[in-house]
Amino acid sequence: MSAALPAPFLQACRRLATPFTPVWLMRQAGRYMPEYRAMRARHGFLELCKNPAAAAEVTLQPVDALGVDAAILFADILLVLEPLGVGLEFTRGEGPHIERPVKSAEDVARLVPVVVDEAVPFVFEAVRLVRKQLADRVPLIGFAGAPFTLASYLIEGGPSREFLRTKRFMRDEPAAWHALMTRLADITVAYVNGQIAAGVQAVQLFDSWVGTLSPADYRDSVLPHSRSVIERVTPGIPVIHFGTGTGGLLSLMKAAGGDVIGLDWRVEIAPAWERLGPDVAVQGNLDPAVLLAGIGEIRRGVKEILDAVAGRPGHIFNLGHGIHKETPVDSVVALVDMVHELSTR
Ligand code: CP3
Numbered sequence: 001m002s003a004a005l006p007a008p009f010l011q012a013c014r015r016l017a018t019p020f021t022p023v024w025l026m027r028q029a030g031r032y033m034p035e036y037r038a039m040r041a042r043h044g045f046l047e048l049c050k051n052p053a054a055a056a057e058v059t060l061q062p063v064d065a066l067g068v069d070a071a072i073l074f075a076d077i078l079l080v081l082e083p084l085g086v087g088l089e090f091t092r093g094e095g096p097h098i099e100r101p102v103k104s105a106e107d108v109a110r111l112v113p114v115v116v117d118e119a120v121p122f123v124f125e126a127v128r129l130v131r132k133q134l135a136d137r138v139p140l141i142g143f144a145g146a147p148f149t150l151a152s153y154l155i156e157g158g159p160s161r162e163f164l165r166t167k168r169f170m171r172d173e174p175a176a177w178h179a180l181m182t183r184l185a186d187i188t189v190a191y192v193n194g195q196i197a198a199g200v201q202a203v204q205l206f207d208s209w210v211g212t213l214s215p216a217d218y219r220d221s222v223l224p225h226s227r228s229v230i231e232r233v234t235p236g237i238p239v240i241h242f243g244t245g246t247g248g249l250l251s252l253m254k255a256a257g258g259d260v261i262g263l264d265w266r267v268e269i270a271p272a273w274e275r276l277g278p279d280v281a282v283q284g285n286l287d288p289a290v291l292l293a294g295i296g297e298i299r300r301g302v303k304e305i306l307d308a309v310a311g312r313p314g315h316i317f318n319l320g321h322g323i324h325k326e327t328p329v330d331s332v333v334a335l336v337d338m339v340h341e342l343s344t345r
Contacts, residue, residue: 056126
């Protein structure tokens with residue numbers, strides 16, 4: 001269909017052959033959905049992730065309720081950090097918490113060696129169940145955290161705004177930093193390739209917080225590790241490389257790799273794609289907060305993006321980041337319909 005869209009990606013996403021722009025949404029499943037809240041009333045978040053039947057059910061909820069063009073595996077980027085022995089929990093309302101964060105070179109050396117296949121078999125089992133239940137209706141997308149974003153959770157101990165501990169560690173402990181990033185890159189490769197072996201048809205690499213870095217820091221301290229992950233993804237499986245606040249990093253992120261670059265809403269999609277070049281596909285980039293406004297405003301936001309992209313093949317419609325929990329489900333359904341309607345060629 002298109003020169004811009006890598007052939008394997010087309011094969012993986014069967015429905016890209018349909019006449020509209022495909023749409024899937026970041027944090028497609030989640031607390032904005034009553035079906036998900038009902039599951040969460042009975043299970044903790046980690047418990048849900050570790051129960052393949054429940055995780056498969058949550059994965060399929062948005063496919064049925066929203067009409068999106070791909071299923072996104074229900075799991076988390078942080079599941080592979082738990083076996084490192086750092087004490088991972090998800091606290092209600094506050095997100096992830098690491099009980100024993102990495103503070104020193106000695107802490108890096110003390111991290112427990114992880115055999116990913118033995119550590120997260122439940123994720124791979126969920127993939128197999130979802131593929132069976134989907135019966136090729138839509139493709140299944142798997143995902144993992146990129147080394148920097150994983151390292152930031154390990155070092156900060158939880159969410160952060162400024163990432164000061166991470167930046168200090170990167171500067172003051174360069175050898176330990178690279179050792180940690182190398183460990184995390186190996187874990188990420190095993191995590192995505194395990195998902196692929198179990199049946200996911202594309203993978204998304206989340207470097208959600210990398211936009212906090214200067215281009216020079218990204219190039220020297222992060223890029224080689226992200227590249228080492230992307231280079232080792234099972235050949236033929238498309239990679240979506242995503243970050244937020246990456247306006248100043250786009251050419252470097254492209255150099256790190258990926259068939260598709262995921263953009264947040266802080267950049268204009270058309271000039272960003274210009275800068276990236278014609279040989280990558282682009283995913284994005286509606287501000288998820290638009291979904292809290294009225295239908296007319298949502299339509300305006302969708303149209304703005306589709307007009308900017310102007311039918312150029314290789315665009316995947318997505319939100320610039322995760323869906324807010326206050327979002328009305330009807331607005332999400334309307335969004336998916338609008339993208340299909342307004343992009344039909
Ligand atoms: O439908 C989907 O998108 C699939 C599932 C998915 C989850 N996490 C489930 C989840 C995906 C793709 C992720 C990725 C993830 N996890 C990222 C990268 C994407 C991003 O948002 O930047 C990050 C940074 C994490 C780590 C994480 N997990 C955080 C920061 C939080 C708490 C904040 C929040 O948004 O709730 C989680 C918890 C989490 N992961 C939830 C879900 C559905 C909410 C948990 C709940 O039910 O309380």
